[in-house]
Amino acid sequence: MSLELRAGPDTLVDGTEKAELSTTRLGSDVAIKQEEEGQGNASEGAERYLTGKELVLTFSGLLLALLVSSLDLTIVGTALPTIVSDFDALGQVTWVPTAYLLTTVAFTLPTGQLLSLYPTKYIYILSIVIFELGSLLCAVSTSMNFLIIGRAVAGIGNTAINVCVVWAIAQIARLETRPALFGCIGVIYALSSVLGPLVGGAFTARVTWRWCFYMNLPIGVVTLFISYFMPHKQAPATPNSPATMSTRRKLLEVDWIGFLISLGTVVAFLFPLQFGGNTYPWNSANVIVPLVISVVGLALFLWWQGRMGNRALLPWHVIRRPLVASSFVAFCNFYGLMVGIYYIPLWYQSQGRNAIQSGIDILPLLLSCVGASIVVGAFANATGRYWPVMVICPLFYSIGSGLLYTLNIGSPEGKLIGYQIIAGIGIGSTLQMPEISTQAELAHEEELIPQATGMCSFIEGLGGVVGLAIAGAVFLNQLTSNLHQYAPELPSSVAVSVQQSITYIFTLPASEQGAVVQAYVRTLDQVFLVGVPIGAISSLVSLTCVHNHNLKTRTPTPPPEKEGGRSDTAEL
Known part of the structure; x- marks a missing residue:
């Protein structure tokens, strides 16, 4: 029996045809509704980003904060030999940058979680x-241990500044324009790398390293x-931070x-790298036990x-292969940057160059x-591609490190400059790519960016800590x-005196100085050699x-809305 429905006063329509017609109309309505919703989401996503003068x-305020924190990281390099000589503590030379990077690493993950709970602006301030408190402690320090404590405090502020800035960029700029902003950040880092050694050398030689x-x-x-x-925007909406959660409750959620x-794991891992083979034999309990504890x-x-x-500091859904891989690339980048900044000046100063001169000597790097950084930022912004840079450019660091290993007393200046340039290309070209890769990977899950950024910064800082620890162990x-x-x-x-103070070399008789x-x-050549496998x-x-x-075709999905229809965009 055929089911019939009356379509009009004089017309009967077959029920099957009517059902098909209804289904077609329903599908069309759904498609139209989805298209309208997609347009609405795109419009909402566009509206939540800043433009023009705002x-x-x-972004200028963010860059200024990065400038002062990154300058602090590099300004110490050329001043460090004088600092450790003033305190007669060359054996503690590695602990000055290591203390800074240790707290940078340790407080990165909590910062990422705090940014998922609190407005970005409050954490940023x-x-x-x-950071300023740590700088003040360093300036008035009266002993090496006092200085190391000050560097540790400054490192806490440094890591929070960096994580806040990366998360803020995801909130204020469209994905396809972020490479240009990260390129500016790369310029700031590189500019501070140039100015830091020069300013540090000038202060050390002309006034005092305390400046x-x-x-x-x-x-x-x-x-x-x-x-x-x-400007202020609404704080993120996550399972850990409902709109009704109190400030105290959010703090307990960390x-x-x-x-x-x-x-404890990072400290246990760092201890044997710092003292193994130097203060204690590698096969001693003082080295083996901390390594076991770290594992x-x-x-x-x-x-x-x-x-x-x-509620985890690092939720499992953030620990995925592409994000961990990008973080490891950041690890390698920071390894190379820290070793170069701290040990190339030492190479020059061991041959009689003063702090200012060694600051100039490191300019090629x-x-x-x-x-x-400028070139690859422009490339990524123009093409939307970052992956080729991450694959090809680290090899330049391997080549440059291998060439630096061949340097000796009397090597031509052209070689010194050229080898630094090759290594610098490998470091600078990939300096910002891990953050871009992370944000591209999470374009449809932007609410995860704070903690993913925390993981990336954590592993990046760990690269600096491990790099300096390995370099320090090899050096000593x-x-x-x-x-x-x-x-x-x-x-x-x-x-023993030569190992404690590099300036002591030039108090020796001329017959002993050369050896x-x-x-x-x-x-130092052997310190540089370790960089060869890192880039590869x-x-x-x-x-x-x-x-x-492709950054130009990967459109971010607006974050989920909070109760009451408010968008999940963090406050700046």
């Missing part, structure tokens, strides 16, 4: 205050003033146990993160970082060995694990 003002830290105070005041006028586990701590940290679920171990090889007749008391300088140079591994990881998204 974008310029906000607090980070500037902490390397005093100068941060007025710049920080200006940065705070600008940040006060930054995974402080996970933070303590991660801190157990890592396993415990991962288990705890799985147990905490969405730093200027090539600037140029490479090989210097002892090379002094025995090149200056076997040097009295043991003099050898000691040769020992220093060969030791970075390239391989990018090739096999990082996704090749």
Whole structure:
């Protein structure tokens, strides 16, 4: 029997045909509705980004904060030999940058979680205050230990500033325009790398190294003033931060146990790298036990993160292959940058160059970082591609590191400059690519960017810590060995003094200086050699694990709305 429905007063329509007609109309209505919703989402996504003068003002304030924090990182490099000589503590030379990077690493993940709970602007201002406090402590320090504590406090502020800036860019700018902004950040980093050694050398030679830290105070005041006028937007909506959650409850939501586990793990891992083969033999309990503790701590940290679920410091859904791979590339980048900034000046100063001269001598490395960052930023902005840069450019760092290993006393100046340029291209070209890759990967899950950025910055900072620790261990171990090889007749008391203060070399008789300088140079060459596999591994990881998204076609999805229809866009 055929089902019939009356279509009009005089017309009967077959029920099947009527059902098909209704389905067609329904599908058409749904398509139209979805198209309208898509247009609405796109419009909403466009409206939540800043443009014009508001974008310029906000981004300029962010750049100023990055300038002062990154300048603080590089200004110490050329001043460090004088600082450790003033305190007679060359054996603690690695702890000055390591303390800074240790707290930078340790507080990165909590910062990422705090940004998913609190407005970005509040965390940002607090980070500037902490950074300025650390700078003040360093400026008035009366001992090496006092200085190291000040650097540790400044490192806390530094990491929060960096994570806040990266997250803020995701909130204020469209995905396809972010490479240009990250290119500007790369220029700031490179500019601070150029100015830092020069200013640090000038202060050290003409006034006092303490002004390397005093100068941060007025710049920080200006940065705070600008940040006060930054625009406000709604804080993120996540399972951990409903709109009704109190400030105190949000603070309790932070995974402080996970933070303590991660801190203990990093410290336990760093201890044997710092003292192994130098203060303690590699096969001693003082080295083996901390290494075992770090492995157990890592396993415990991962288990705890799985147990905490969405409340974890680093939720499992953030730990995915492309994001971890991008973070590892950042690890390799920071390894190369830190070793170059701190050990190339030492190479020059071991041959009699003063702080200002060594700051000038390192310009080829730093200027090539600037140029490479500008070029690849323009390339990514024009083509929407970042993956080829991450695959090809790290190999330049491997080549440059291998060439630096061949340097010796009397090497032509052209080689010194050329080798630094090659290594600098490898470092500078990939300096901002991990952040771009992370934001492209999470274009449809932007609410995860704060914690993904925290993970990236955590692993990046760990690269600096591990790099300096490895370089420090190689330097101290090989210097002892090379002094025995090149200056076997040097009295043991003099050898100890040479290891404690680089300026002591030039108080020795001329007949002894040459052998000691040769020992220093060969030791630093071996420090540079470690960079060869670092660049190659970075390239391989990018090739096999990082996704090749096109920034121009990968449109971000607006974050979910809060209760009451308010958008999930963080406050600046």
